[in-house]
Amino acid sequence: MSDFWSWYIIILVVINIVAIWGLLHFTRELDVTPEEDGTTGHAYDGIKEYNNPLPRWWLYMFYITIIYSVVYLIVYPGMGNYAGTFGWSSAGQHQEQVDDANAKFGPIFEKYAKIEVEELVKEKKAVVMGQRIFANTCFACHGSDARGAPGYPNLTDSGWLYGSTPDDIKMSITNGRTGVMPPMGAALGEDGLKDVVAYVLTLSGRESPTGDAEAGKAKFVICSACHGAEGKGNPLMGAPDLTDSVWLYGGSPMLIAKTVTEGRMGVMPAHRDILTAEQIHLVTAYIYSLTNQ
Template sequence: MTDFWSGYIIVLSLANIVGVAWLLMWTRKMDLSDLAEDGTTGHDYDGIREYNNPLPRWWLYCFWISIVFSLGYLALYPGLGKFPGLLGWTSHGELQADEAAYDQQFGPLYQAFAATPITELADDERAMKVAGRLFANNCALCHGSDARGARGFPNLTDGDWLYGGEPERLLETISRGRNGMMPPWIGMLGEQGVKEVTAYTLSLSGRQVDPALAATGQARFMICATCHGADGTGNQMLGAPNLTDNIWLFGGSEQRVAETIAHGRSSQMPAFEKTLGPERVHLMAAYVYRISRDSRPAPSPEATAEVAPGEAAAAQPASDTATPATGAAP
């Protein structure tokens, strides 16, 4: 704040307080000689006469107390421009003191969490309760309280990751943040080209499209293959999404996909390493890892059933001709 604006605020604040005090004093010394015999001012509004009754004393006392309080407050605390107040208090200083007290009380707990591998920490119920509160305070605004995201904000429960869902990649994403950008292609492709590439892109995930448009769009898709791959399965090193799984960050309708191709997209996730610290980031990574792992559908028993070796041998049809033992005579 410059000296000019600091002085402006000081003068304006004190002038208002002094003006209110003067107004109270002035109204006490009003000339009452012009009052009518019945004690009214002579003003009549639709049959309602205006009396000149004094304000209640308790109300006046409260007004004077508020004036004295405001002057005392402005003398002790910041409020008059750059004047810091006689106590030297600042909201930033109080925040730092609260954070220091919090770290002193809970620091050992977070350090113990940070020393535990993410895959093991994800099964610690006490740690996950703490992590759930951290998620609600720092992540739910974008990803939702249920972590299922919204348009433009990834769903963290579907197992579909732009930059990878391994513990190390999650830790990197939360710590350093991510910046995603897809360039607009309307200038290079034109409107017809956008329609063709849109048709081919949708066909990669099994959608019903115009075969002729998709065939033409396949050749044009080569400009997209640099990031998304020739088969459209994406590239997690670049944050390029998989186009074959029918999961769409900005909407999967034909109109939305065409809009994305034509005008591009940009997104940003902030870095939390400085605001949360490495211990809390480690805990958050374990929480995201857990909700993603636990939200995936479990494989069916038929798909995971293992056949015992004896059962497998019994299930195979017997050969009509016995195989001679090694070294047996012909």
């Protein structure tokens, strides 16, 4: 924080404390001449007000809170850049908790890190730890049951964009993935689009009411560079298999047409700076366990 803002906060805090003390001091008793009946003369709805001070204990409680705030501001941070005599900081407290957790879980993580994922899935405790990491870090995108959502792959089925081996999965998590499906609407034109969609539908054993699948097959050459000549996909670039029943963005003719026209770009963020290598190993085991038990 710059010196200006530091002083700005210090001055505001001091003014506030002094003002509260002053308010308390000057309102202990009102400086009015009482009426004959001993009241201040203020009346509201027939209720009159005596000029009585606050009960002592009550007044002292207010003073105690002021003293408390001053002591607090001496020992804890609160006055701009001043760190407080205890040297406490939220970052420091967090680091302490992280160190504690590392001391506690470190040996367990280390033990599991040495076990291959294929073996680790048999250790129930390890899978549960991986599941917890998943629930903390991944559920917002992949869902709490890892079944995903449109655009976010289901991790419990047989369809994999980037491969299903432990190494593939670990790579996806560690370095992230970006799948780029280019927009093809302009290249295909309106009829071309209908034909290609019709052809894509036949790949998963369906028929299209519109479009000419045969003509679409001929146009599919511009797709095959990524999806493969038979439409079976390519894990190197995350191009999905179009012949199965697993759809990332939806397999209806309308959604396929939308994907092909506008393109798609799914981003799996890299987690190498968010999780440790040991945590990634455990969450990989959890993901692997979903399809390999």
